[in-house]
Amino acid sequence: MSNESRNLDQLQRWMQTVISWPGGVEAGIDSEAAQSEIPLESSELETIVTASSRQTSLERMGIYANAYYARLLECLSEEYSALVSAMGKTAFGAFSMEYLQEYHPTSYTLCDLGAHFPQFLTEHKPPAEENELNWTDFLIEVATLERVYSEVFDGPGIEQETLLTAEVLNSIQPEEWPEVTLKMAPCFRLMQFQFPVHEFISHVRKGNSPQIPEQQLTCLAITRRNYVVRREVVSQAEYLLLSKLQQGLNVGDAITCLAESDLMEPEELGTKLHKWFKHWTTAAFFIDVSKQ
Numbered sequence: 001m002s003n004e005s006r007n008l009d010q011l012q013r014w015m016q017t018v019i020s021w022p023g024g025v026e027a028g029i030d031s032e033a034a035q036s037e038i039p040l041e042s043s044e045l046e047t048i049v050t051a052s053s054r055q056t057s058l059e060r061m062g063i064y065a066n067a068y069y070a071r072l073l074e075c076l077s078e079e080y081s082a083l084v085s086a087m088g089k090t091a092f093g094a095f096s097m098e099y100l101q102e103y104h105p106t107s108y109t110l111c112d113l114g115a116h117f118p119q120f121l122t123e124h125k126p127p128a129e130e131n132e133l134n135w136t137d138f139l140i141e142v143a144t145l146e147r148v149y150s151e152v153f154d155g156p157g158i159e160q161e162t163l164l165t166a167e168v169l170n171s172i173q174p175e176e177w178p179e180v181t182l183k184m185a186p187c188f189r190l191m192q193f194q195f196p197v198h199e200f201i202s203h204v205r206k207g208n209s210p211q212i213p214e215q216q217l218t219c220l221a222i223t224r225r226n227y228v229v230r231r232e233v234v235s236q237a238e239y240l241l242l243s244k245l246q247q248g249l250n251v252g253d254a255i256t257c258l259a260e261s262d263l264m265e266p267e268e269l270g271t272k273l274h275k276w277f278k279h280w281t282t283a284a285f286f287i288d289v290s291k292q
Helices: 008-019 025-030 032-037 042-047 057-079 081-087 089-102 117-123 135-154 166-170 174-179 197-205 236-246 251-259 266-282
Strands: 180-184 189-193 218-225 228-234 286-291
Touching (some): 008 025, 008 057, 025 032, 025 042, 057 081, 081 089, 081 135, 081 197, 089 117, 117 135, 135 189, 135 197, 135 218, 135 228, 174 251, 180 236, 180 251, 189 236, 236 251, 236 266
Antiparallel strands (some): 189 218, 218 228
């Protein structure tokens, strides 16, 4: 195929394939995807990319390939800044490059670039004793929460929604409450961790260099209001009740599950429920209510 018969779209697709190929430029040239666009040997590269006085065609292509991956690494570092702090820049860079080889970017948006990073860390977790938590578990949890923050920020929110008010809830008669079903905000997430990773991430984002915290069961409710991601620690009892409501159980059945869990004394539960539902409504955990 002559240079004259190659159109711009074809050259752009070929070059994108070659410079982004996980195995490097030469492997990219030899790949089936690149060969389907422009069939040629690596030795024929100069017919497409001319050499300069100081660099070969392959070296010039390598500059673009390095810049491509440098940009991807920069994006990952920005999304997982707390993980960089916990792991160290060198180790994070090495893991990131391996991640990009296994989970090569395919989305049109960089928002999806780090979507599988917590999964990647889990898949490469070194073996440990049964039920034993270690430093790797902490790293996975940091990555998981940082990714959740990204997804909540970029995903659907409640900024354009008509929010549920306390007045609406107060209008529900006491005998109707057991059959009421609450619809959670689309940006609402419930997470449970073995470490207080939210505190570690907050310290990093404030410019501090925190120590890895001690193990501590931590339940978080995460949402977004006015385009700001917000999180708060909830008790295990709140976590259980909210999780049941999120699953679609009506209020009566959700409360029954909590009462049977032995997480709270019956008399304490009665006094807490009103306070919880008032706060959750103010925090916009719910956006709608229905009566069966």
